[in-house]
Amino acid sequence: MSLFIKRIFLGSILIFLIIQVIQPVRNIDYGQVPSSDISKVYKIPKKVQSILRTSCYDCHSNGTSYPTYAYIQPFSYFVENHIKEGKKELNFSEWGLYSQRKQSNKLEAVENQIKQGRMPLSSYLYLHHDAKLSEEKIKEVVDWIESIHKEDR
Numbered sequence: 240m241s242l243f244i245k246r247i248f249l250g251s252i253l254i255f256l257i258i259q260v261i262q263p264v265r266n267i268d269y270g271q272v273p274s275s276d277i278s279k280v281y282k283i284p285k286k287v288q289s290i291l292r293t294s295c296y297d298c299h300s301n302g303t304s305y306p307t308y309a310y311i312q313p314f315s316y317f318v319e320n321h322i323k324e325g326k327k328e329l330n331f332s333e334w335g336l337y338s339q340r341k342q343s344n345k346l347e348a349v350e351n352q353i354k355q356g357r358m359p360l361s362s363y364l365y366l367h368h369d370a371k372l373s374e375e376k377i378k379e380v381v382d383w384i385e386s387i388h389k390e391d392r
């Protein structure tokens with residue numbers, strides 16, 4: 240290897256090591272389910288609750304279960320960004336703090352997103368196969384949302 244290539248190689252390793260020091264504050268709730276959690280606001284069928292927890296809570300709640308790669312930069316940065324952006328749009332842990340109107344709009348958005356296969360994000364599914372929604376799971380969630388909307392009327 241030429242000296243030049245060696246230097247680039249060693250330089251890259253050094254940069255990789257240095258960026259590991261930058262670690263974000265984690266989105267962890269130690270398994271606590273707050274009283275504002277969506278499961279405390281509605282009677283959610285166990286199946287639907289488990290689907291939301293498995294497929295959505297990592298980015299849309301105050302309790303992410305972090306995979307190992309999320310501790311390694313630069314992945315850590317992208318993971319944290321998804322969580323931040325995801326929670327801003329929709330936070331199942333803070334559902335009870337939303338107005339009725341917002342809850343209703345967000346339920347509709349959930350229905351639309353999953354029907355169109357836009358959530359969970361495909362980059363996430365790549366490493367979380369268990370979070371993929373089958374037709375059957377989508378129907379479970381959609382049926383539940385429609386039952387809530389009927390109650391409202």
Ligand code: HEC
Binds near residue numbers: 320
């Ligand atoms: C890997 C992180 C991640 C996962 C997992 C995930 N989302 Fe998202 N979600 C995001 C991000 C980031 C946004 C905001 C940017 C965008 O819309 O793409 C978002 C936006 C949304 C929105 C749009 C909100 C609005 O009002 O328009 C809805 C609804 C949503 N997600 C529902 C879900 C549901 C339901 C699941 C589970 C089936 C899920 N998401 C799983 C990251 C995620």
